[in-house]
Amino acid sequence: MGVSSTAPHLLRAARGEIVDRPPVWMMRQAGRYMKAYRDLREKYPSFRDRSEIPEVAIEVSLQPWRAFQPDGVILFSDIVTPLPGLGIDMDIAEGKGPIIHAPIRTQAQIESLHPLEPEAALPFIKTILQALRQEVGNKSTVLGFVGAPWTLAAYAVEGKGSKTYSIIKNLAFSDPVILHQLLTKLADAIAVYARYQIDCGAQVVQMFDSWAGQLSPQDYDTFALPYQQRVFQQVKQTHPDTPLILLVSGSAGVLERMAKSGADIVTVDWTVDMADARARLGKQVKVQGNLDPGVLYGSKEFIRDRIHDTVRKAGNWGHILNLGHGVLPDTPEENVAFFFETAKQLSTAAVVS
Ligand code: CP3
DSSP, X not given: OHHHHHSOHHHHHHTTOOOSSOOBOOTTOSSTTSHHHHHHHHHOOOHHHHHHSHHHHHHHHHHHHHHHOOSEEEOOOOTTTTGGGGTOOOEEETTTEEEOSSOOOSHHHHHTOOOOOHHHXXXXXXXXXXXXXXHHTTSSEEXXXXXXXXXXXXXXXXXXXXXXXXXXXXXXXXXXXXXXXHHHHHHHHXXXXXXXXXXXXXXXXXXXXXXXXXXXXXXXXXXXXXXXXXXXXXXXXXXXXXXXXXXXXXXXXXXXXXXXXXXXXXXXXXXXXHHHHHHXXXXXXXXXXXXXXXXXXXXXXXXXXXXXXXXXXXXXXXXXXXXXXXXXXXXXXXXXXXXXXXXXXXXXXXXXX
């Protein structure tokens, strides 16, 4: 009990303790909707600089912490950050996202990928995570994150984001053996990276399988789920007490499958009613979510009602309050402030009758 009573709120809830209100943080809480971020972006126009120069990444990660005191402070980085460490060079283009100049499409390219050595390839991650822990102490929980094998494979094979995922689906359905080799290598590297983040100070790790919602359920079972399991199993082997969160965008059709990944907490997006999500997942599965990020364009009253509605439906156990996906870049900053204030003043007992 001694340890848990000093543990921060989000970590306690993520471990399954009953807490007086759901902890709250926001995906993409550091980023373009904040003026402080946009100002800093002018000084450091390259995303890789902003996320890989430790002092800059620390500053960006702490901007929302200083402004809103969220219960979770996430490392400012990107899911493609570890790829150069495997031999996949990348850049992150303004307004476009990740670009891989030499997409991975042949067996020879897959065989030439090397195992990730995080200390050598990603030394800045240690500096950043240690500084975040130092800064927030027990007042907030430091979250690390990784991309999932399917989603990172989608970037590696397509070379950039896609609407149709034609190239990776072509590979999946015409030459699956090659894709499975790539997914296996990525899963092992991602597990190594997640363990490294935990060793450096991350107290919770979220895995983003953003593009797995683009798969039919049977293909999710073949190309996404087994590799989510492979990552989570490896991380749990060495770090059994670190809560693991899974996110899939557009996950309504695979929600039950997400719970089979080995994640402790399943992120729910706004296309599913939180009460339905609870009913579908069962009482033992913890959830995160699930306001539509667009709710933050609404009035304060509207935002408050939607927070209360979600908390009431999620109940008084195993819920991390969040949006269903990242905050939108043109969201009014004062509405983000209101979202956090309202969430932090909640008492679940008063809302859940
Ligand atoms: O501080 C935090 O909350 C961490 C933020 C974070 C970023 N990337 C920073 C970022 C997180 C959690 C990610 C993960 C990520 N990156 C995902 C998974 C989450 C999701 O959206 O499903 C994905 C798919 C990516 C790939 C990626 N990187 C995209 C699609 C983009 C956006 C392109 C654009 O401009 O809209 C990026 C670039 C990126 N990563 C930005 C940020 C804040 C925007 C560029 C900028 O503001 O400078």
